[in-house]
Amino acid sequence: MTSDEFTRREVLTVAAASTGTLIGGPLMAGPTSEPASAAPALVNVVLRVNGTEHRLSLDPRTTLLDALREHLHLTGSKKGCGLGQCGACTVLMDGKRVKSCLSLAALVDSREITTIEGLAQGEQLHPLQTAFIERDAFQCGYCTSGQIMAGVACIAEGHAHSAQEIREWMSGNLCRCGAYDHIVAAIQDAAGSTGSVRGG
Structure with missing residues (x-):
């Protein structure tokens, strides 16, 4: 290796220094002249x-979803x-089942919302909640509340006549653990x- 060639250590040192300059430069340049956008008025x-x-x-x-979790503290x-x-x-x-992450709270004003916290009647679990326990239908549990709410709707809609029909109508709910x-x-x-289960 000649004196004109870099060692691996020198290459890494130069790369790190260059990256720091590229990242740090804009940060140290100071505030821009563009005004920060004002937060929208509350509704x-x-x-x-x-x-x-x-x-x-x-x-x-x-x-x-954020209204339920952050404002009403319903984290199910x-x-x-x-x-x-x-x-x-x-x-x-x-x-009707909805994905609450796609619905704006302001657009569901006065609609009747049911979350997993409201499914049981006092100490009496909903039949699907009981069935999930008896069938060991959850592993990590992260998807469970969504699966149960979608399952309740699936039954009410009359789409639970067969395993294949249930799989089709529950396809919008994913279980990373594979407890399908x-x-x-x-x-x-x-x-x-x-x-x-109604006829369909």
Whole structure:
């Protein structure tokens, strides 16, 4: 190796110094002349959640999921992908399943929202909650509340006649642990116990 060639250590040192200059330069340049954008005015929202009315003043960009978790402290609905693809945030709105991460709280004013916290009747679990326990239909549990809420809707919609039909209508809810067979079995059990599967 000649004196004109860099050693590996020297190359890494130069690269680190260059990166520091590239990153640190803009940070040390001082504030820009562009004014910071003002926060939008708050909007008054009435959320009816699990039979209770809540009056909130929210940033109009607040999602229903954030309103539930951050403002009402109902943390059963989970933040998963934030894109409506995993289903961990599923709740019922007027009895229909919705991905709460995709719904703006200001646009669901006065709609009837049911979360996993409102599914049981006192100490009496919903039949699907009981079936999830009996069928061991959860592992890490992160997706469980969304799976149960979607499963309740699946049964109410009349889409629980067969395992294949349940899989199709539950496909919007992902389980990274892969407990799908147990989830399907739990939904079939609950559908049978409630007798609420309508013809379709």
